[in-house]
Amino acid sequence: MHSKSSIKRVSFPIALGVIAFAFLALVLLNNVLLNKVRLDLTEGNVYSITDGTHQVLSAIDEPITLYFFFSDKATEGLTSLRNYANRVKTLLQEYELYADGKIKLQIIDPEAFSEAEDKASEMGLVAAPINATGDSIYFGLAGTNSLDDKEIIAFFDPSQESLLEYELSKLVHKLSDPTPIKVSILSSLPIQGGTNPNPMAMQMGQAQTFPEWAVLNQLKQLYQVEMLETNAETIPEDTNVLMIIHPKELADAQLFAIEQYVLAGGKTFILVDPSSDSDSQGTNVMGVPEVSTSNLEPLFTAWGIDYDPDTVVLDGAKGLEIMMPDGMPGRHIGYLGLDKDNIDELDVVTASLSSINGASMGALRLLDDATTSLSPLLISSEYTDFTDLARYQMSGTNPDILLTDFTARNANVVLAARISGAAKTAFDTLPEGVAGTDWIKFSDNIQLIVVADTDLLTDRFWVQSSNFFGETVLQPFANNGDFVVNAVDNLGGNSALLSIRGRGDYQRPFDVVEQLTVEAEAKFREQEQQLQQQLNETENQLAELQNQQADNGSLVLSPEQEAAVESFVAKKLEIRKQLREVQHQLNKDIESLGTVIKLLNIAFFPLILTLGLGLLARRIRYKMSAQYQVKPQAEAKQTPEATKAKTKK
Structure with missing residues (x-):
């Protein structure tokens, strides 16, 4: 017979193998069967595409290629812009996923002086400057269909993030159905321009012509416009x-x-x-x-x-x-x-x-x-x-x-x-x-x-x-x-x-951090104003002393002037020191709060979750153990007569 220790030695590798196999099986199951399953727990479901977008994607007949241009390397350090770019990329990947193969997404980093940069420029995207030295970045989208029609979003404006899904879906729709929009206009107003229709002005010989309204000119540039007769039926x-x-x-x-x-x-x-x-x-x-x-x-x-x-x-x-x-x-x-x-x-x-x-x-x-x-x-x-x-x-x-x-x-x-x-x-x-x-x-x-x-x-x-x-x-x-x-x-x-309506706010700022920043900056500005006021007063005193010096014709500073200058320098250094202390305390408060938040996210909440799962597992094991113990005890309580009856049978 094998000892219990040998059984444990054998069972431990087997258990590891079973766990590894189960893990791989679950990963495979997730990739094959659950690849389209998403769980969005954000307020307003801001990271889920709407039913309207699903309908737009299901209506695509011919393949569409989307080129997402983002200057990834050139934007290092631009955290907010990179976060928005990641949001755009994630949403585009959702479009590709739910389009059933009708959308092909290409993600391109148009580095300076590269062919990718030339392609971004040729497709009509806008290069936005990011500093005074002339460095620029691309952050836009171009799409083409099988008929070589092209639609672009020249640059993604972070301030218009709430309209992101609508703009993307509109671009995809225009590529899947490139037929121009036909606008029929029935108007009693002279939007086409012409002669002043005022009868009194005509009688007085003051009739004058005026141009086509700008709004109609704008519509004609974008759509196919037909003006209907005022009596059209x-x-x-x-x-x-x-x-x-x-x-x-x-x-x-x-x-x-x-x-x-x-x-x-x-x-x-x-x-x-x-x-x-x-x-x-x-x-x-x-x-x-x-x-x-x-x-x-x-x-x-x-x-x-x-x-x-x-x-x-x-x-x-x-x-x-x-x-x-x-x-x-x-x-x-x-x-x-x-x-x-x-x-x-x-x-x-x-x-x-x-x-x-x-x-x-x-x-x-x-x-x-x-x-x-x-x-x-x-x-x-x-x-x-x-x-x-x-x-x-x-x-x-x-x-x-x-x-x-x-x-x-x-x-x-x-x-x-x-x-x-x-x-x-x-x-x-x-x-x-x-x-x-x-x-x-x-x-x-x-x-x-x-x-x-x-x-x-x-x-x-x-x-x-x-x-x-x-x-x-x-x-x-x-x-x-x-x-x-x-x-x-x-x-x-x-x-x-x-x-498809505009989405809510994607940003989730740290309100306490922002409040600390506002309070500290207000205090900082107050100190700064005090410094400026003292500077002005000291400069006025110096100006008076200089005027006195000029009146006396002296080229050497008097003891009073020297004392005033020394006082000015001392005050300036002292208040600047105070300003640095305020700024240091501001950063210290924010860093302390950030450290607490990191500890909560990295250690405290995972620990609570682990303890909860441990207690749940222990409870399950306890119930299973109790059920196992009840059965043998029930068998042990059977009477000898019952045992004999089973034997006879």
Whole structure:
């Protein structure tokens, strides 16, 4: 018989072999069967791709190659940028993983004077300088498809990290479906330029021509644009986005055509206005400009939208400063300058915007019985009130009238919104003149962006033109044009892109460390100000002594001057020493806190986890041992009679 020690000697190598085999088997199982399984425990699932991206990836028919350029060696020491680059690379690898072989990712480090750097430049990527010596880095993405179409992200802006997934998915979608976006525009405003339509100006011989609006010029550069006649009763079948600007008195046949386009799944961008200041309608007998109002009833009601064309939003906190009729600057609370506080930071249409200007804006709400949902894109401040059209019309010659009886309602008002959800037809019968057609009476998901202002489209609210060697150069001072382009771009893409919103904050700063830094820096600045004040006082004293020296004609410092200089030097050295001590204490506090955090992460938490697992294993062994001991004891308790009975059997 083998001794117990020999059994242990034999069983120990066997146990190690079994453990090693089990480990390799689990690794193989993980790589083969669980390679697509991810567990994202972050707040908001910021490291998981959305269902919309999955739909974009599943729609790829032809192979796509993505070239991720990042100057890895040249960015050593740029920790935050490298962290973001790692985030981009990880997300791109997720795209490659879930594309089922339809995406091939190449990660390239374009070192200086290399072929890779030449390739990055040829593909249109931007080299960003990182220091005064002229060193630059690449951090962008280029993609190509089987038709040699190319799309790029010239440089990944860390400040736009919340839009990263949307931008990547949009690039992939454009490569998988390179057909240009077709935008059909129905507008009652003269966005194409031309002659001043004001009849009074024509009668007085003051008719003048004006250029095409910058926003239309911008759209033409990016998309295929078709201008529809103002009385058009059909929407082109190849339309990707229908843009309706300031609709006034549309015929039922036109409204029906718009509705059928929307219910059929057509994406629509609508801009209405209680009073379009940009629509020249002449003046009434009192010399006051006529009001130009637009609406889209009865379609708005059918879509659950509550919009009152007779009400203008006033905002005491966001009023723009303009030149008043008396020639003096003043704040017009009907002309609004919206900033980041009023712009949705999560929707991809508005997340990258910082300012929007407009005038005589209206308010949007949902009706009580609406079956659609409303997601605000632009809102007013809480310091908001309303006025009627008649009063707003009178303010043309005296905007201060709007301040009379102004009362803040302490509530935000929605000025632009994304509308989606189920909707039904607004018509009980076919409009007169509409031939028999496939009448769509219901849609489970319409997609609209509605803006209660049209003035934001006009040049004067967002762009300044100048002449440069005979060429007109446009310089934007607000993001109105970006807003329009983003809306068209978003609506015109794959429907799956509409579900991808901006992500939350990826950064998880150490709040205590930042608080320590802020407090220490505040103390440091206080000491610095004291030093500067003492320096100024001492320099004044020296200047007085030097003036006295000049008056006396002496070239040698007097004892008083020497004492003042020595005092100045001593004070300067002492306060600089204090500043160094403050900075040293700041670094010491941060390092101490960092050491504690490292100890917690490296030792304490793993120790707690190990102890927990050990206790769990011990409990399991105890239960198994107890079960093993119960069985022999039960057999031992059997009576002799029972044993004899078993023997007889």
